[in-house]
Amino acid sequence: MKSFVFGYLICVAILAFNLQQDKELTESIKRGKAIYSDFCVTCHMEKGEGVMYTFPPLAKSDYLANKREASIRGVKYGQRGEITVNGVVYNNTMMPMGLEDEEIADVLNFVMNSWGNSQETPVTPEEVAQTGPR
Amino acid sequence: MKKSIALLGFFVVITITSCGQKVDNEINTPKETDFRAELLVSDLQIPWGMEFLPDGGMLITEKSGEIILFKDGQKTLIENVPEVYYRGQGGLLDIRLHPNYANNGWIYLSYASEEGTEKGGHTAIARAKLSGNGLTDLQVLYKATPNTTKGQHFGSRIEFDTNGYLYFTIGERGERDVNPQDITRDGGKVYRLHDDGRIPSDNPFVNESGAKTAIFTYGNRNPQGMVRHPETGAIWIHEHGPRGGDEINIVESGVNYGWPVITYGINYSGTPITDKTEMEGMAQPIHYWVPSIAPSGMEFVTSDRYPGWKGNLLVGSLSFQYLERLELNGNTVTYREKLMEDIGRVRNVKQGLDGYIYVAVEGKGIYRLVPNS
Numbered sequence: 001m002k003s004f005v006f007g008y009l010i011c012v013a014i015l016a017f018n019l020q021q022d023k024e025l026t027e028s029i030k031r032g033k034a035i036y037s038d039f040c041v042t043c044h045m046e047k048g049e050g051v052m053y054t055f056p057p058l059a060k061s062d063y064l065a066n067k068r069e070a071s072i073r074g075v076k077y078g079q080r081g082e083i084t085v086n087g088v089v090y091n092n093t094m095m096p097m098g099l100e101d102e103e104i105a106d107v108l109n110f111v112m113n114s115w116g117n118s119q120e121t122p123v124t125p126e127e128v129a130q131t132g133p134r
Numbered sequence: 135m136k137k138s139i140a141l142l143g144f145f146v147v148i149t150i151t152s153c154g155q156k157v158d159n160e161i162n163t164p165k166e167t168d169f170r171a172e173l174l175v176s177d178l179q180i181p182w183g184m185e186f187l188p189d190g191g192m193l194i195t196e197k198s199g200e201i202i203l204f205k206d207g208q209k210t211l212i213e214n215v216p217e218v219y220y221r222g223q224g225g226l227l228d229i230r231l232h233p234n235y236a237n238n239g240w241i242y243l244s245y246a247s248e249e250g251t252e253k254g255g256h257t258a259i260a261r262a263k264l265s266g267n268g269l270t271d272l273q274v275l276y277k278a279t280p281n282t283t284k285g286q287h288f289g290s291r292i293e294f295d296t297n298g299y300l301y302f303t304i305g306e307r308g309e310r311d312v313n314p315q316d317i318t319r320d321g322g323k324v325y326r327l328h329d330d331g332r333i334p335s336d337n338p339f340v341n342e343s344g345a346k347t348a349i350f351t352y353g354n355r356n357p358q359g360m361v362r363h364p365e366t367g368a369i370w371i372h373e374h375g376p377r378g379g380d381e382i383n384i385v386e387s388g389v390n391y392g393w394p395v396i397t398y399g400i401n402y403s404g405t406p407i408t409d410k411t412e413m414e415g416m417a418q419p420i421h422y423w424v425p426s427i428a429p430s431g432m433e434f435v436t437s438d439r440y441p442g443w444k445g446n447l448l449v450g451s452l453s454f455q456y457l458e459r460l461e462l463n464g465n466t467v468t469y470r471e472k473l474m475e476d477i478g479r480v481r482n483v484k485q486g487l488d489g490y491i492y493v494a495v496e497g498k499g500i501y502r503l504v505p506n507s
Contacts, residue, residue, distance in 0.1 A: 042428075045402070053453070095180060095197070097285060098221035
Protein backbone atom coordinates (compact mmCIF):
# COMPACT_ATOMS: atom_id res chain seq x y z
CA MET A 1 0.00 0.00 0.00
CA LYS A 2 2.73 2.41 1.01
CA SER A 3 4.72 1.75 -2.14
CA PHE A 4 1.55 2.21 -4.22
CA VAL A 5 0.87 5.62 -2.66
CA PHE A 6 4.51 6.53 -3.08
CA GLY A 7 4.50 5.45 -6.73
CA TYR A 8 1.27 7.33 -7.30
CA LEU A 9 2.72 10.53 -5.84
CA ILE A 10 5.81 10.14 -8.03
CA CYS A 11 3.54 9.86 -11.09
CA VAL A 12 1.59 12.93 -10.10
CA ALA A 13 4.82 14.88 -9.56
CA ILE A 14 6.18 13.88 -12.96
CA LEU A 15 2.88 14.75 -14.61
CA ALA A 16 2.75 18.14 -12.89
CA PHE A 17 6.34 18.82 -13.90
CA ASN A 18 5.64 18.01 -17.54
CA LEU A 19 2.46 20.02 -17.64
CA GLN A 20 4.33 22.97 -16.22
CA GLN A 21 7.01 22.60 -18.89
CA ASP A 22 4.31 22.42 -21.54
CA LYS A 23 2.71 25.57 -20.16
CA GLU A 24 6.04 27.38 -20.22
CA LEU A 25 6.68 26.30 -23.79
CA THR A 26 3.18 27.38 -24.83
CA GLU A 27 3.78 30.80 -23.34
CA SER A 28 7.20 31.03 -25.00
CA ILE A 29 5.72 30.13 -28.38
CA LYS A 30 3.01 32.76 -27.94
CA ARG A 31 5.60 35.46 -27.18
CA GLY A 32 7.73 34.17 -30.03
CA LYS A 33 4.87 34.56 -32.48
CA ALA A 34 4.61 38.26 -31.62
CA ILE A 35 8.37 38.67 -32.00
CA TYR A 36 8.24 36.92 -35.38
CA SER A 37 5.56 39.35 -36.62
CA ASP A 38 7.63 42.32 -35.49
CA PHE A 39 11.15 41.34 -36.53
CA CYS A 40 11.12 38.40 -38.95
CA VAL A 41 8.00 38.26 -41.11
CA THR A 42 8.95 40.88 -43.71
CA CYS A 43 11.85 38.71 -44.92
CA HIS A 44 10.98 35.15 -43.89
CA MET A 45 7.29 35.64 -44.69
CA GLU A 46 4.09 34.75 -42.91
CA LYS A 47 4.39 30.95 -43.23
CA GLY A 48 8.18 30.83 -43.00
CA GLU A 49 8.48 30.28 -46.73
CA GLY A 50 11.21 32.91 -47.19
CA VAL A 51 12.14 34.17 -50.65
CA MET A 52 13.87 31.67 -52.91
CA TYR A 53 17.60 32.44 -53.33
CA THR A 54 17.31 35.51 -51.08
CA PHE A 55 15.90 34.77 -47.62
CA PRO A 56 16.03 31.11 -46.55
CA PRO A 57 12.82 29.29 -45.65
CA LEU A 58 12.13 28.41 -42.04
CA ALA A 59 9.28 26.06 -42.88
CA LYS A 60 10.37 22.40 -42.77
CA SER A 61 13.95 23.65 -42.66
CA ASP A 62 16.69 21.02 -42.58
CA TYR A 63 19.09 23.71 -41.35
CA LEU A 64 16.95 24.36 -38.26
CA ALA A 65 16.58 20.64 -37.65
CA ASN A 66 20.26 19.78 -37.97
CA LYS A 67 22.08 22.93 -36.93
CA ARG A 68 20.49 24.04 -33.69
CA GLU A 69 23.49 25.92 -32.33
CA ALA A 70 24.18 27.66 -35.65
CA SER A 71 20.54 28.69 -35.80
CA ILE A 72 20.67 30.22 -32.33
CA ARG A 73 23.95 31.91 -33.23
CA GLY A 74 22.48 33.36 -36.42
CA VAL A 75 19.58 34.98 -34.62
CA LYS A 76 21.77 36.21 -31.76
CA TYR A 77 24.77 37.58 -33.69
CA GLY A 78 23.60 37.80 -37.27
CA GLN A 79 24.16 35.55 -40.22
CA ARG A 80 26.58 35.99 -43.12
CA GLY A 81 28.10 33.79 -45.77
CA GLU A 82 26.94 30.74 -47.63
CA ILE A 83 24.49 28.29 -46.12
CA THR A 84 22.42 25.56 -47.73
CA VAL A 85 18.81 25.20 -46.69
CA ASN A 86 16.58 22.49 -48.16
CA GLY A 87 19.00 22.04 -51.02
CA VAL A 88 19.25 25.70 -52.04
CA VAL A 89 22.34 27.82 -51.46
CA TYR A 90 21.85 31.21 -49.80
CA ASN A 91 24.53 33.83 -49.39
CA ASN A 92 23.01 36.92 -47.87
CA THR A 93 23.29 38.92 -44.69
CA MET A 94 20.94 38.93 -41.70
CA MET A 95 21.74 41.59 -39.12
CA PRO A 96 21.07 40.88 -35.42
CA MET A 97 17.74 42.36 -34.41
CA GLY A 98 18.73 43.59 -30.97
CA LEU A 99 16.68 40.86 -29.25
CA GLU A 100 17.23 39.85 -25.64
CA ASP A 101 18.18 36.24 -24.86
CA GLU A 102 14.66 35.37 -23.73
CA GLU A 103 13.24 36.85 -26.93
CA ILE A 104 15.65 34.80 -29.03
CA ALA A 105 14.57 31.64 -27.19
CA ASP A 106 10.91 32.56 -27.66
CA VAL A 107 11.10 33.24 -31.38
CA LEU A 108 13.11 30.07 -32.00
CA ASN A 109 10.58 28.05 -30.01
CA PHE A 110 7.83 29.56 -32.14
CA VAL A 111 9.61 28.80 -35.41
CA MET A 112 10.72 25.33 -34.36
CA ASN A 113 7.13 24.42 -33.50
CA SER A 114 5.60 25.83 -36.66
CA TRP A 115 5.29 24.92 -40.32
CA GLY A 116 6.41 21.32 -40.18
CA ASN A 117 9.36 21.91 -37.83
CA SER A 118 9.90 20.12 -34.54
CA GLN A 119 12.33 20.34 -31.62
CA GLU A 120 13.49 17.73 -29.12
CA THR A 121 13.74 20.21 -26.30
CA PRO A 122 12.70 23.84 -26.09
CA VAL A 123 15.34 26.54 -26.47
CA THR A 124 15.96 28.28 -23.15
CA PRO A 125 17.37 31.75 -22.41
CA GLU A 126 20.26 29.97 -20.66
CA GLU A 127 21.09 28.04 -23.82
CA VAL A 128 21.02 31.31 -25.79
CA ALA A 129 23.21 33.03 -23.20
CA GLN A 130 25.76 30.24 -23.51
CA THR A 131 25.85 30.42 -27.31
CA GLY A 132 28.96 32.27 -28.38
CA PRO A 133 29.73 34.12 -31.59
CA ARG A 134 31.56 31.19 -33.17
CA MET B 135 -26.59 62.91 -89.44
CA LYS B 136 -23.57 65.24 -89.16
CA LYS B 137 -24.32 65.88 -85.48
CA SER B 138 -24.33 62.18 -84.57
CA ILE B 139 -21.03 61.62 -86.41
CA ALA B 140 -19.53 64.53 -84.55
CA LEU B 141 -20.88 63.14 -81.29
CA LEU B 142 -19.53 59.69 -82.09
CA GLY B 143 -16.21 61.22 -83.05
CA PHE B 144 -16.19 63.07 -79.74
CA PHE B 145 -16.74 59.87 -77.76
CA VAL B 146 -14.02 58.05 -79.71
CA VAL B 147 -11.58 60.83 -78.98
CA ILE B 148 -12.26 60.98 -75.24
CA THR B 149 -12.13 57.19 -74.96
CA ILE B 150 -8.74 57.08 -76.64
CA THR B 151 -7.29 59.94 -74.65
CA SER B 152 -8.58 58.49 -71.36
CA CYS B 153 -6.95 55.16 -72.21
CA GLY B 154 -3.78 57.08 -72.96
CA GLN B 155 -3.82 58.45 -69.40
CA LYS B 156 -3.68 54.96 -67.88
CA VAL B 157 -0.44 54.68 -66.00
CA ASP B 158 1.84 51.80 -66.99
CA ASN B 159 2.69 50.16 -63.67
CA GLU B 160 4.89 47.49 -65.22
CA ILE B 161 8.63 47.63 -64.70
CA ASN B 162 11.05 47.34 -67.61
CA THR B 163 14.49 45.79 -67.58
CA PRO B 164 16.85 47.44 -70.05
CA LYS B 165 18.75 45.07 -72.35
CA GLU B 166 21.89 47.08 -71.94
CA THR B 167 22.89 49.90 -69.66
CA ASP B 168 25.22 52.74 -70.45
CA PHE B 169 26.83 52.91 -67.03
CA ARG B 170 28.78 50.65 -64.73
CA ALA B 171 28.52 50.43 -60.95
CA GLU B 172 31.91 50.81 -59.22
CA LEU B 173 32.18 49.77 -55.59
CA LEU B 174 33.68 52.88 -54.05
CA VAL B 175 33.30 52.20 -50.31
CA SER B 176 33.39 48.51 -49.43
CA ASP B 177 32.75 46.46 -46.28
CA LEU B 178 29.68 48.26 -45.04
CA GLN B 179 26.80 46.42 -43.30
CA ILE B 180 23.81 48.76 -43.40
CA PRO B 181 24.87 52.13 -44.84
CA TRP B 182 21.65 53.95 -44.03
CA GLY B 183 22.58 57.58 -44.63
CA MET B 184 25.26 59.33 -46.63
CA GLU B 185 26.30 62.91 -47.22
CA PHE B 186 28.95 64.66 -49.23
CA LEU B 187 31.28 67.17 -47.60
CA PRO B 188 32.34 70.26 -49.53
CA ASP B 189 36.00 69.24 -49.24
CA GLY B 190 35.37 65.98 -51.06
CA GLY B 191 34.82 63.51 -48.24
CA MET B 192 31.71 61.46 -47.51
CA LEU B 193 29.95 60.88 -44.20
CA ILE B 194 28.25 57.51 -43.97
CA THR B 195 26.08 56.14 -41.13
CA GLU B 196 26.17 52.49 -40.18
CA LYS B 197 22.85 51.47 -38.60
CA SER B 198 24.71 49.76 -35.78
CA GLY B 199 25.79 53.20 -34.53
CA GLU B 200 28.89 54.41 -36.37
CA ILE B 201 29.57 57.46 -38.48
CA ILE B 202 32.32 56.84 -41.03
CA LEU B 203 34.24 59.59 -42.74
CA PHE B 204 35.39 58.29 -46.12
CA LYS B 205 38.04 60.43 -47.74
CA ASP B 206 40.87 59.69 -50.18
CA GLY B 207 40.09 55.99 -50.00
CA GLN B 208 40.35 55.86 -46.18
CA LYS B 209 37.71 55.25 -43.54
CA THR B 210 37.84 57.09 -40.22
CA LEU B 211 35.38 56.51 -37.38
CA ILE B 212 33.86 59.71 -36.05
CA GLU B 213 33.73 59.96 -32.26
CA ASN B 214 31.01 61.13 -29.85
CA VAL B 215 28.16 59.64 -31.84
CA PRO B 216 25.00 59.62 -29.71
CA GLU B 217 24.01 56.24 -28.30
CA VAL B 218 21.44 54.48 -30.42
CA TYR B 219 18.74 51.92 -29.63
CA TYR B 220 19.74 49.05 -31.86
CA ARG B 221 16.53 47.12 -32.22
CA GLY B 222 14.82 45.71 -35.34
CA GLN B 223 14.68 48.48 -37.91
CA GLY B 224 16.08 51.00 -35.43
CA GLY B 225 19.64 52.25 -34.96
CA LEU B 226 21.64 55.14 -36.36
CA LEU B 227 19.77 56.16 -39.44
CA ASP B 228 19.97 59.28 -41.62
CA ILE B 229 22.61 61.99 -41.85
CA ARG B 230 22.15 65.33 -43.65
CA LEU B 231 24.09 68.55 -43.88
CA HIS B 232 22.38 71.88 -43.33
CA PRO B 233 21.89 73.58 -46.73
CA ASN B 234 24.25 76.29 -45.46
CA TYR B 235 26.73 73.81 -43.96
CA ALA B 236 29.72 75.63 -45.41
CA ASN B 237 28.95 78.56 -43.10
CA ASN B 238 27.24 77.06 -40.05
CA GLY B 239 28.69 73.53 -39.86
CA TRP B 240 25.46 71.80 -38.74
CA ILE B 241 25.07 68.08 -39.37
CA TYR B 242 21.65 66.51 -38.73
CA LEU B 243 21.12 62.95 -37.55
CA SER B 244 18.11 60.71 -37.06
CA TYR B 245 18.31 57.65 -34.85
CA ALA B 246 16.38 55.36 -32.55
CA SER B 247 16.92 56.59 -29.01
CA GLU B 248 16.14 55.20 -25.56
CA GLU B 249 16.01 58.67 -24.04
CA GLY B 250 12.98 58.83 -21.74
CA THR B 251 11.42 56.88 -18.94
CA GLU B 252 9.71 53.99 -20.68
CA LYS B 253 11.50 50.87 -21.80
CA GLY B 254 12.37 50.80 -25.46
CA GLY B 255 12.98 53.64 -27.88
CA HIS B 256 11.60 56.00 -30.49
CA THR B 257 12.96 58.27 -33.18
CA ALA B 258 15.17 61.23 -32.23
CA ILE B 259 16.42 64.07 -34.43
CA ALA B 260 19.61 65.83 -33.39
CA ARG B 261 22.20 68.15 -34.87
CA ALA B 262 25.90 68.53 -34.11
CA LYS B 263 29.06 69.96 -35.55
CA LEU B 264 32.18 68.18 -36.70
CA SER B 265 35.37 69.20 -34.97
CA GLY B 266 38.39 67.22 -36.13
CA ASN B 267 37.12 63.64 -36.08
CA GLY B 268 34.48 64.07 -33.41
CA LEU B 269 30.99 65.48 -33.02
CA THR B 270 30.49 68.48 -30.76
CA ASP B 271 27.62 70.74 -29.71
CA LEU B 272 25.06 67.93 -29.96
CA GLN B 273 21.49 69.23 -29.63
CA VAL B 274 18.50 66.90 -29.62
CA LEU B 275 15.85 68.80 -31.57
CA TYR B 276 13.02 66.27 -31.29
CA LYS B 277 12.43 63.03 -29.44
CA ALA B 278 9.25 61.15 -30.18
CA THR B 279 7.31 59.49 -27.36
CA PRO B 280 6.42 57.17 -25.79
CA ASN B 281 9.25 54.66 -26.08
CA THR B 282 8.31 51.18 -27.21
CA THR B 283 10.28 47.96 -27.62
CA LYS B 284 8.69 47.30 -30.99
CA GLY B 285 11.23 47.04 -33.78
CA GLN B 286 9.22 48.51 -36.63
CA HIS B 287 8.81 51.76 -38.43
CA PHE B 288 11.13 54.50 -37.23
CA GLY B 289 10.85 56.43 -40.53
CA SER B 290 13.83 58.76 -40.14
CA ARG B 291 14.59 60.49 -43.44
CA ILE B 292 15.61 64.14 -43.17
CA GLU B 293 15.26 66.89 -45.80
CA PHE B 294 15.34 70.68 -46.03
CA ASP B 295 13.31 72.96 -48.25
CA THR B 296 14.49 76.27 -49.68
CA ASN B 297 12.73 78.30 -46.97
CA GLY B 298 14.87 77.13 -44.06
CA TYR B 299 12.47 74.44 -42.82
CA LEU B 300 13.66 71.03 -41.61
CA TYR B 301 11.46 68.02 -42.40
CA PHE B 302 11.74 64.51 -41.00
CA THR B 303 9.65 61.35 -41.00
CA ILE B 304 8.74 59.14 -38.07
CA GLY B 305 7.01 55.82 -38.76
CA GLU B 306 4.04 54.52 -36.81
CA ARG B 307 6.21 52.21 -34.64
CA GLY B 308 4.08 49.17 -35.25
CA GLU B 309 0.95 50.79 -33.78
CA ARG B 310 -1.09 51.33 -36.90
CA ASP B 311 -4.46 51.62 -35.14
CA VAL B 312 -3.18 54.01 -32.48
CA ASN B 313 -0.62 56.42 -33.92
CA PRO B 314 -0.94 57.53 -37.55
CA GLN B 315 -4.47 59.01 -37.47
CA ASP B 316 -4.04 60.68 -34.06
CA ILE B 317 -2.37 64.09 -34.15
CA THR B 318 -1.97 64.08 -30.38
CA ARG B 319 0.46 61.17 -30.76
CA ASP B 320 3.88 60.76 -32.36
CA GLY B 321 4.42 58.25 -35.13
CA GLY B 322 3.06 57.82 -38.64
CA LYS B 323 3.79 61.45 -39.48
CA VAL B 324 5.95 63.87 -41.44
CA TYR B 325 7.24 66.64 -39.19
CA ARG B 326 8.40 70.19 -39.91
CA LEU B 327 10.55 72.39 -37.69
CA HIS B 328 12.83 75.38 -38.10
CA ASP B 329 16.44 74.28 -38.46
CA ASP B 330 17.06 75.04 -34.78
CA GLY B 331 14.16 72.95 -33.53
CA ARG B 332 11.57 75.69 -32.98
CA ILE B 333 8.01 74.93 -34.01
CA PRO B 334 6.96 77.00 -37.05
CA SER B 335 4.06 79.28 -36.13
CA ASP B 336 2.30 78.29 -39.34
CA ASN B 337 2.48 74.54 -38.80
CA PRO B 338 -0.96 73.07 -39.52
CA PHE B 339 -1.90 71.95 -35.97
CA VAL B 340 -0.39 74.67 -33.78
CA ASN B 341 -3.88 75.68 -32.69
CA GLU B 342 -5.25 72.19 -32.12
CA SER B 343 -5.58 71.38 -28.44
CA GLY B 344 -3.29 68.53 -27.42
CA ALA B 345 -1.72 68.14 -30.86
CA LYS B 346 1.98 67.49 -31.34
CA THR B 347 2.65 70.82 -33.00
CA ALA B 348 5.72 69.64 -34.89
CA ILE B 349 3.45 67.48 -37.05
CA PHE B 350 3.15 68.53 -40.69
CA THR B 351 1.23 65.59 -42.17
CA TYR B 352 -0.36 62.44 -40.75
CA GLY B 353 -1.71 59.06 -41.84
CA ASN B 354 1.73 57.93 -42.96
CA ARG B 355 3.10 54.46 -42.28
CA ASN B 356 6.88 54.36 -42.56
CA PRO B 357 8.51 56.79 -45.02
CA GLN B 358 12.16 55.92 -45.70
CA GLY B 359 12.57 58.22 -48.67
CA MET B 360 12.27 61.99 -48.80
CA VAL B 361 13.63 64.47 -51.32
CA ARG B 362 12.98 68.04 -52.37
CA HIS B 363 11.82 68.38 -55.97
CA PRO B 364 14.55 70.31 -57.80
CA GLU B 365 12.10 72.50 -59.73
CA THR B 366 8.91 72.86 -57.70
CA GLY B 367 10.68 72.82 -54.31
CA ALA B 368 7.96 70.53 -52.94
CA ILE B 369 8.91 67.73 -50.58
CA TRP B 370 8.31 64.26 -52.01
CA ILE B 371 8.28 61.10 -49.90
CA HIS B 372 7.83 57.44 -50.47
CA GLU B 373 6.71 55.03 -47.78
CA HIS B 374 6.55 51.32 -47.07
CA GLY B 375 3.12 49.79 -47.42
CA PRO B 376 2.17 46.60 -45.58
CA ARG B 377 2.06 43.76 -48.08
CA GLY B 378 1.77 45.80 -51.26
CA GLY B 379 0.79 49.43 -51.18
CA ASP B 380 4.14 51.24 -51.04
CA GLU B 381 3.41 54.83 -52.03
CA ILE B 382 4.93 58.01 -53.43
CA ASN B 383 3.32 61.12 -51.91
CA ILE B 384 3.89 64.85 -52.22
CA VAL B 385 4.01 66.36 -48.76
CA GLU B 386 1.50 69.14 -48.12
CA SER B 387 0.64 70.89 -44.88
CA GLY B 388 -2.00 69.23 -42.73
CA VAL B 389 -2.82 66.47 -45.21
CA ASN B 390 -3.96 63.00 -44.08
CA TYR B 391 -2.35 60.31 -46.22
CA GLY B 392 -4.82 57.74 -44.98
CA TRP B 393 -2.92 54.93 -43.25
CA PRO B 394 -4.44 52.59 -42.12
CA VAL B 395 -7.95 53.68 -43.11
CA ILE B 396 -7.15 53.50 -46.83
CA THR B 397 -4.36 51.46 -48.37
CA TYR B 398 -3.49 49.57 -51.53
CA GLY B 399 -1.90 46.84 -49.44
CA ILE B 400 -3.05 43.92 -47.29
CA ASN B 401 -1.76 42.22 -44.13
CA TYR B 402 1.38 40.08 -44.36
CA SER B 403 -0.88 37.14 -43.53
CA GLY B 404 -2.88 37.77 -46.68
CA THR B 405 -5.99 39.05 -44.92
CA PRO B 406 -7.34 42.49 -45.87
CA ILE B 407 -6.74 45.52 -43.69
CA THR B 408 -9.56 47.57 -45.14
CA ASP B 409 -11.67 47.39 -48.26
CA LYS B 410 -11.06 51.08 -48.91
CA THR B 411 -8.38 52.47 -51.18
CA GLU B 412 -9.68 56.01 -51.09
CA MET B 413 -11.72 58.27 -48.87
CA GLU B 414 -12.92 61.85 -48.80
CA GLY B 415 -10.44 64.00 -46.89
CA MET B 416 -7.51 61.66 -47.45
CA ALA B 417 -4.87 62.07 -50.10
CA GLN B 418 -4.23 59.61 -52.89
CA PRO B 419 -0.61 58.68 -53.64
CA ILE B 420 0.77 59.86 -56.97
CA HIS B 421 2.07 56.32 -57.44
CA TYR B 422 1.83 53.04 -55.57
CA TRP B 423 3.61 49.70 -55.89
CA VAL B 424 1.92 46.31 -55.76
CA PRO B 425 3.73 44.09 -54.97
CA SER B 426 5.85 46.11 -52.59
CA ILE B 427 9.36 47.01 -53.65
CA ALA B 428 10.12 48.08 -50.06
CA PRO B 429 11.48 51.49 -51.06
CA SER B 430 14.37 53.16 -49.26
CA GLY B 431 16.31 56.18 -50.50
CA MET B 432 14.97 58.68 -53.00
CA GLU B 433 16.71 61.13 -55.34
CA PHE B 434 15.97 63.24 -58.39
CA VAL B 435 18.67 63.23 -61.03
CA THR B 436 19.72 66.78 -61.90
CA SER B 437 23.27 66.09 -63.02
CA ASP B 438 24.39 66.41 -66.65
CA ARG B 439 26.39 63.20 -66.34
CA TYR B 440 23.34 61.07 -67.14
CA PRO B 441 21.67 62.76 -70.10
CA GLY B 442 18.96 60.15 -70.46
CA TRP B 443 18.01 60.39 -66.79
CA LYS B 444 17.73 64.10 -66.17
CA GLY B 445 14.64 64.86 -64.10
CA ASN B 446 14.03 61.19 -63.32
CA LEU B 447 13.41 59.80 -59.86
CA LEU B 448 15.63 57.07 -58.41
CA VAL B 449 14.31 54.81 -55.63
CA GLY B 450 16.08 51.91 -53.92
CA SER B 451 14.31 48.56 -53.49
CA LEU B 452 15.11 46.53 -50.39
CA SER B 453 12.94 43.52 -51.14
CA PHE B 454 13.65 43.15 -54.85
CA GLN B 455 17.26 44.28 -54.51
CA TYR B 456 17.53 46.71 -57.44
CA LEU B 457 17.56 50.45 -58.11
CA GLU B 458 14.38 51.73 -59.72
CA ARG B 459 14.35 54.62 -62.18
CA LEU B 460 11.01 56.33 -62.71
CA GLU B 461 10.22 58.77 -65.49
CA LEU B 462 7.61 61.35 -64.66
CA ASN B 463 5.32 63.62 -66.58
CA GLY B 464 4.49 66.20 -63.92
CA ASN B 465 3.18 64.08 -61.06
CA THR B 466 2.44 61.01 -63.15
CA VAL B 467 4.82 58.07 -63.40
CA THR B 468 5.08 57.22 -67.09
CA TYR B 469 7.87 54.65 -67.17
CA ARG B 470 9.68 52.40 -64.69
CA GLU B 471 13.03 50.70 -65.14
CA LYS B 472 15.04 48.20 -63.12
CA LEU B 473 18.74 49.03 -62.73
CA MET B 474 21.50 47.16 -60.85
CA GLU B 475 19.39 44.00 -60.80
CA ASP B 476 20.19 41.64 -57.89
CA ILE B 477 22.81 43.99 -56.47
CA GLY B 478 21.51 43.52 -52.92
CA ARG B 479 19.17 45.42 -50.61
CA VAL B 480 19.38 49.00 -51.91
CA ARG B 481 19.14 51.24 -48.84
CA ASN B 482 19.94 54.69 -50.23
CA VAL B 483 20.62 56.65 -53.40
CA LYS B 484 22.01 60.18 -53.63
CA GLN B 485 23.55 62.49 -56.21
CA GLY B 486 26.93 63.74 -55.05
CA LEU B 487 28.40 67.22 -55.31
CA ASP B 488 30.42 65.85 -58.22
CA GLY B 489 27.25 64.97 -60.11
CA TYR B 490 27.70 61.20 -59.83
CA ILE B 491 24.94 58.98 -58.45
CA TYR B 492 25.88 57.00 -55.34
CA VAL B 493 23.98 53.89 -54.31
CA ALA B 494 24.21 52.36 -50.82
CA VAL B 495 23.66 48.58 -50.73
CA GLU B 496 23.34 46.58 -47.50
CA GLY B 497 25.97 43.92 -46.96
CA LYS B 498 28.16 45.52 -49.62
CA GLY B 499 28.85 49.25 -49.54
CA ILE B 500 28.50 52.37 -51.66
CA TYR B 501 28.59 52.19 -55.44
CA ARG B 502 29.27 55.06 -57.78
CA LEU B 503 27.45 54.90 -61.10
CA VAL B 504 29.90 55.78 -63.86
CA PRO B 505 28.54 56.45 -67.36
CA ASN B 506 30.24 54.49 -70.14
CA SER B 507 31.68 57.02 -72.55
